[in-house]
Amino acid sequence: xxxxxxxxxxxxxxxxxxxxxxxxxxxxxxxxxxxxxxxxxxxxxxxxxxxxxxxxxxxxxxxxxxxxxxxxxxxxxxxxxxxxxxxxxxxxxxxxxxxxxxxxxxxxxxxxxxxxxxxxxxxxxxxxxxxxxxxxxxxxxxxxxxxxxxxxxxxxxxxxxxxxxxxxxxxxxxxxxxxxxxxxxxxx
Amino acid sequence: xxxxxxxxxxxxxxxxxxxxxxxxxxxxxxxxxxxxxxxxxxxxxxxxxxxxxxxxxxxxxxxxxxxxxxxxxxxxxxxxxxxxxxxxxxxxxxxxxxxxxxxxxxxxxxxxxxxxxxxxxxxxxxxxxxxxxxxxxxxxxxxxxxxxxxxxxxxxxxxxxxxxxxxxxxxxxxxxxxxxxxxxxxxx
Numbered sequence: 001x002x003x004x005x006x007x008x009x010x011x012x013x014x015x016x017x018x019x020x021x022x023x024x025x026x027x028x029x030x031x032x033x034x035x036x037x038x039x040x041x042x043x044x045x046x047x048x049x050x051x052x053x054x055x056x057x058x059x060x061x062x063x064x065x066x067x068x069x070x071x072x073x074x075x076x077x078x079x080x081x082x083x084x085x086x087x088x089x090x091x092x093x094x095x096x097x098x099x100x101x102x103x104x105x106x107x108x109x110x111x112x113x114x115x116x117x118x119x120x121x122x123x124x125x126x127x128x129x130x131x132x133x134x135x136x137x138x139x140x141x142x143x144x145x146x147x148x149x150x151x152x153x154x155x156x157x158x159x160x161x162x163x164x165x166x167x168x169x170x171x172x173x174x175x176x177x178x179x180x181x182x183x184x185x186x187x188x
Numbered sequence: 189x190x191x192x193x194x195x196x197x198x199x200x201x202x203x204x205x206x207x208x209x210x211x212x213x214x215x216x217x218x219x220x221x222x223x224x225x226x227x228x229x230x231x232x233x234x235x236x237x238x239x240x241x242x243x244x245x246x247x248x249x250x251x252x253x254x255x256x257x258x259x260x261x262x263x264x265x266x267x268x269x270x271x272x273x274x275x276x277x278x279x280x281x282x283x284x285x286x287x288x289x290x291x292x293x294x295x296x297x298x299x300x301x302x303x304x305x306x307x308x309x310x311x312x313x314x315x316x317x318x319x320x321x322x323x324x325x326x327x328x329x330x331x332x333x334x335x336x337x338x339x340x341x342x343x344x345x346x347x348x349x350x351x352x353x354x355x356x357x358x359x360x361x362x363x364x365x366x367x368x369x370x371x372x373x374x375x376x
Contacts, residue, residue, distance in 0.1 A: 002330035037225025080373025173363030185268025
């Protein structure tokens with residue numbers, strides 16, 4: 001018998017991704033998003049939900065583009081800070097010690113220090129309620145050479161992405177390898 | 189200088205969630221989804237993207253409801269299996285050794301063995317491409333008493349959710365606690 005906890009945004013894991021945008025003056029901004037995920041394989045798409053009140057919201061609507069920079073465990077303080085402060089009154093890149101890199105594909109900046117980044121053009125906007133959901137087509141994924149495995153893909157144990165637990169508000173790292181997908185369940 | 193990996197569904201972490209539905213004959217079905225995430229705080233909503241070819245797709249459209257059951261590390265084989273097999277020709281609940289529980293709130297079953305479950309009514313359907321995105325309003329979250337902390341919320345280290353790495357196709361567990369959100373970044 002399970003205990004009812006009520007209608008809540010309570011599900012594990014959620015990501016800790018940094019959404020990169022330009023404002024009207026061309027200043028680079030980032031904010032943390034956990035209401036996000038991959039949402040389509042072809043075209044490859046990612047979704048991120050933002051409140052209209054955020055500075056990034058207007059930036060995405062105006063520029064029709066955003067990036068996702070995936071921070072590493074070592075960036076936990078910076079990732080938390082850019083989720084607390086607003087780009088309206090602070091240069092969050094500078095204060096976090098992050099260097100903005102201008103995407104050559106979309107009208108948005110990404111975080112140089114993050115090992116894995118996605119460059120996205122806005123494809124759909126869905127009004128849900130407090131949050132507006134943006135669906136971005138992933139036009140390119142870029143990664144630091146140091147995190148790539150021998151097949152040329154990012155090793156998740158080298159990227160060491162952050163994991164967020166809603167309601168309990170905790171950050172965790174990536175844990176032990178448990179098996180290969182589309183494989184370990186075959187002998188069941 | 190980052191290396192370009194091309195347009196891909198490559199982002200870490202993604203969840204490993206089990207989508208529960210009933211088919212036209214009222215048989216309980218589950219499938220694994222990693223293209224998923226929370227997408228709105230008010231109303232609390234979760235999104236899951238499925239290919240039209242899946243058995244679960246038609247079930248959600250017909251019943252206008254689904255559940256998300258969050259498996260634990262110990263269910264890695266079962267979670268992988270229900271992502272490989274189809275409910276068209278197999279009773280995946282039975283083969284995985286899972287017991288379906290009829291939600292008292294929505295027209296869908298959840299997995300008794302999973303420590304954390306979300307019951308959702310279909311709110312939006314967005315056609316993106318290969319995947320269709322379903323947005324479900326979370327009408328209740330239910331958890332096993334054993335995983336709750338002293339504040340009544342699920343302890344992520346007791347839930348021990350699975351994490352999926354796209355492209356590299358690996359499952360990982362939850363890693364070490366790294367800090368409190370909306371707190372660790374304040375002193376930056």
